[in-house]
Amino acid sequence: MPSPQRLDVNESGSITVIRFRDQKIIDPVAIQELGQELFDLVEKEDRRKIILNFGNVEFLSSAALGKLITFEKKVKRIGAELILTNISPEIFQVFSITNLDKLFKIKDTEADALAVL
Numbered sequence: 001m002p003s004p005q006r007l008d009v010n011e012s013g014s015i016t017v018i019r020f021r022d023q024k025i026i027d028p029v030a031i032q033e034l035g036q037e038l039f040d041l042v043e044k045e046d047r048r049k050i051i052l053n054f055g056n057v058e059f060l061s062s063a064a065l066g067k068l069i070t071f072e073k074k075v076k077r078i079g080a081e082l083i084l085t086n087i088s089p090e091i092f093q094v095f096s097i098t099n100l101d102k103l104f105k106i107k108d109t110e111a112d113a114l115a116v117l
Contacts, residue, residue, distance in 0.1 A: 006034040009041070015117050016047040017110065020057050025064040035067040039074060048080040051113045055086035065100065072104060081105075083113040 008019040018041070022030060041047045052068075060068075075082040084106045087095065095101045107113040 005037070006030060007037050012114060015049040015051060015114060016041060017051045017053060017114075019053045019055065023056055024059040025057060026059060026061040028063060031061065031064050031067055034064070035071065038067070038071045042071075042074055042078055042080055048078075049117045050075065050080060050082045051110060051117070052082065052084045053086050053110050054084060054088065054091060055110075057091065058088065060091055060094070065094070065098070069100070069103065081117060083107055083117065085110045085113045 006021055008021060010017045010019075018038070020034070022034075025031060025034065041050065072082055082105065084104050086109060087106060092101070092106075095104070095106070107116070
């Protein structure tokens with residue numbers, strides 16, 4: 001499998017920790033690539049415990065949010081777990097306004113997420 005272009009993927013025991021390389025996730029092509037990389041992790045590599053670390057992300061477009069929702073559905077469908085961490089206050093506000101904070105399991109830090117997976 002080609003190495004990820006949009007994501008940094010690390011293993012912490014049985015847990016997959018993913019960090020976004022892009023600070024602004026707005027370009028439609030980039031969002032498509034990012035989505036495919038995420039989907040491959042659960043569909044082809046059978047990752048079951050996933051942490052998405054948003055520490056590097058400053059901005060997400062609505063299309064990127066849509067891709068995250070699709071990813072969350074795929075994760076749930078296969079019985080895997082997904083936790084989002086390190087979301088900036090500005091991005092968290094978007095999650096809150098759109099009620100995505102109810103859809104996703106969100107922890108303040110990566111350490112908090114590791115502790116519950």
